[in-house]
Amino acid sequence: MLPYVLKRFAVAILVAITVSMITFSMIYLSGDPALALAGETATEADIENIRRVYGYDRPIVVQYLDWLYRAVQGDFGQSHYLKKPVSEVIFERLPTTMLLGFCALVFALTLSIPLGVLAAIRPNSMIDRVALTIAVVGQAMPSFWFALIMMLWLGIYWRLLPVTGTDSWANFVMPSIALGYYITPAVMRLTRAGMLEVLSTDYIRTARAKGLRPMTVLFKHALRNAIIPVVSLAAVQFGFMLGGSIVIETIFAINGLGFLAWESIQRADLPMMQAIVLVLSIFYIVLTFLADMLNAWLDPRIRVG
C-alpha cells in the first residue's frame, strides 16, 4: 500500500505544480497586467511605474519562482484591487463556496442515490426510464440556463425564493440545485450500475432465501456495498463543484470564491487569480488523491495493479 500511496502523492504534487505553471503563463498571455492595473485613462508613465513597482518588468520565470517560493509559505501576496492579503480574502470567501458546494452535494446525493436504487430495483421499468431522463437532462442542460429558468419561475413568477444573496438558507436553495443537478447523472448511474451488480450476487440471493425483509436486503446488504464507489466519486465531484461554482455564484450574486475568481479575471488581479486557481486545484487534487486511497483500500486489485 505504501509504494502506491507515495506514487499517487508524487503525481498529485506534480499536477499541482503543472497547474500553477500553466495558470501563471496563461494569465500573462491575456494582456499586459500593468496596463490593466493602471486603468482606462492612465498615461504611459503611469503604466511604466506600475510595471516597476509590482515587478512586472522582471523575466516571467523569475516572477513565477518568486511567487511559488512565497506561495508554499502561505504568502500569496496582496490583491492589487482589494489591497488586502490574498490569503485573507480567500479565507473570507471560501466558507460561502464550501457551504454552497456542500449543499449542492447533499442535493445531488439526495436525488441521485434514491433514483439510482429505484432504477436498479426495477430495471427497464417506467421508473428506470424516468431516472434515465432526469440523468440525460441533467447532463445536457447548461447549469447557467437551468439557473436562469429556476430564477424565472421560483424567483420572479412564484416569488418562492430570493434571487440573490447569502442572508439565509433560502438563498442557497436555487444555487445548490443548479450546481448539484449537473453531477446527479454520474452519481445516479454509478449507483444504478453498482446496485444491479450487487443485487445479482450470490450473497444477496442467499439473504433473500433466508427470508430477510426486502428493505433489509436492499439497504443493509446491497446498498452498503454498491455505494462505496459512489462515495469516492462524490468526493471528486465536490472538488469539481467548488471550481464549477464560478458560473453559479456569478448568476446568483453569491460572494464566494467563484465570484471572486470571475471578478479577479475581469480586473486582472494577478495575485488573486493565481491563488484561487491554485487553491481550487489543490482541493481537487487532494480530493482525487483521497478518492484513490479509498478505492485502493477497498479494492486491493488497484494498489497491486
Next chain:
Amino acid sequence: MKQWILPGVAMAAAAGIWSGPALAGKADDTLNWATDREVAVIDPYYNNTRELVVMGHLGWDGLLFRNLDTGEYEPLLATGVEWIDNVTLEVELRQGVVFHDGSSFGSEDVVYTINHVSNEDNGVLTIKNVSWMKNAEALGPHKLRINLVNPFPAAFAYLSNAVFIVPEGHYDNAPTGADGRKDFGAVAPVGTGPYKFVEVKAGEYVLWEKNDAYMKDTPKGQPSIGHIRFRTIKEMNTQIAEMLTGGLDWMWDVPKDQAERLADLGTVTVENAKTMRVSYLAFDVDGSSGQTFFMDKRVRAAVAHAINRESLTRNLVGPASVVIHSACHPDQFGCAQDVTRWDYDPEKSKALLAEAGYPDGFEFDIYAYRQREFTEAVIGDLAKVGIKANLTYLQYRALRDLVWKGKTPINHMTWGSNSIPDVSAITSHFFSGGRDDPAKDPEVIAWLAEGDTTTDTAAREAVYKKALERISSELYWLPMFTYAKYYVYANDLDFQTTSDEIPRFYAAKWK
C-alpha cells in the same frame, strides 16, 4: 416516499413565507442600485470606475457645480472662482459647511486636497484630472489661490466634476501596502457630500446614509432618500430578476431588446438617455499593423461611406444615440459640428475601392472590446461593398496594448471623457502625439496644444475646429455615434436621467 415528500413541501412552504417581497425601495427608504462591478475602494481619486464617479458626487462636493440645463458653472463649496491670470485662480469658500466627521470646512482642506492630489508621487489614478494644478495656497480661512501648471481653460469643468474636497490630513494615516507604498484608497471616506459613507462589503454592497447636516441652498439640493445602497450583481439577467422582484430600484446598461421587453411589462420605468461616451473607428494610417490598406485615404473613405451609422444607432444603440462627425461628443465645449461628413453611400464606397485598386474588396482584421453586436453590424455593412473584416474581440486591456503598439488595422473603440464636457478630455487625449494618436499630425498636435492652453473662449473654439476638421477630412478616425444607455427604475422612484452618465441619486425622491 412519503418521508421524502413531506420535508420537501415543508421546505418550499417555509421558503415562501420567509422570502416574501425583498425589503428594499420605498418600504425601507433605501434606493438599491446595481452594476456588474465590485467596488472595494471608496475614494474618487483612487478608484476610477464609473461607480466611484457616481459615488463621488454622493459623498463629496467640488468647488463648482455644472448645471446641465444651462451648461453654466454654479457655486458649490466655493461661492466664487475667478481667473486672476492665465495660471491663477482665486477661490472664495462657502462658510458653515461641515464634513461628515463633524469637522468644519475651510481653505486648509481645499489646499490640502489639491496639494495632495496634484503631487504625482501620491498616485492618483486619473492623474490628468488633477495634473493641471501645480498647488494651492490659503489666503484666509475661506479664501485660497490655485496655481496652475500651464494655462488650462477647462479648469472649471474639472473643478466641478473631478476635484472633490477631503478634510485636511485625510490621507496622512493611510496604511502602507505590501509594495511599500501608501495605500491612500484604504482611508475611510469622509467628505461634505449629501450622503455619508456607512459601510462596504467588497463584492456585495456599499451603503450610504443621508447627510442631514448637508448645506442648504446649493444646486445639489437637499437629499431626500434615507439610504443609497450600491450592489454588485454581475449577471444582467439577475439584475433584471432583482428589479422585477423589488430587490433593486435602479439599474442601467440594459440591452436594448431586454429594455423594450421590460417597458412592455409596465411594472418599471424604462428610459433611454444619452451619455458622454462616443464610439469611433481608428485607422492604421501609417501601416504599422502590416495591413497597409488604410494608408490610402480613398480606402478609409470607402469604409466610411460603407457604414450605415444611422441604422446602427437607430436599431442597436437606442433612440437617444446620435451619429457624430467630429472626434468628440457634441455636448463638449469646442466640439465643432460643421466638419467634413462621410455619409452612407455604398455605391460611392465601391467606386472608391475600385479607384484605390481594390475593385473586389479586400480582407483585414478589425479589433473591438465593447458591444460586439455594434462591431458585427459594421462588419456586415463592409461585407456589402466587398470588404471582409475579421473580428478579434478582446478585453480592453489587451486591445489597448495592441493599439499602442500599432498592431490594429482598424480598432473599434469608445471613450467616455470621464464625463468632462470639454474637447480637451477626448480630442487632445487622442491626437496630441501620444501612443493613442493614430496620425501624429504635427499641425493637429500644435492646434490642440494651443486650444488646451488658451483661455480665450473664441480662440479655443477656432483652433479646436481646425484640428477637428483635419481629423475628419483626413479620416484619422471615423467618429461613429454617441452612446445611449437604457435606464430601468422603479415606478415609485422620481428620478431624472442626465446626459453626462452621472446619475444624481442625491436628487432622487420617492413618489
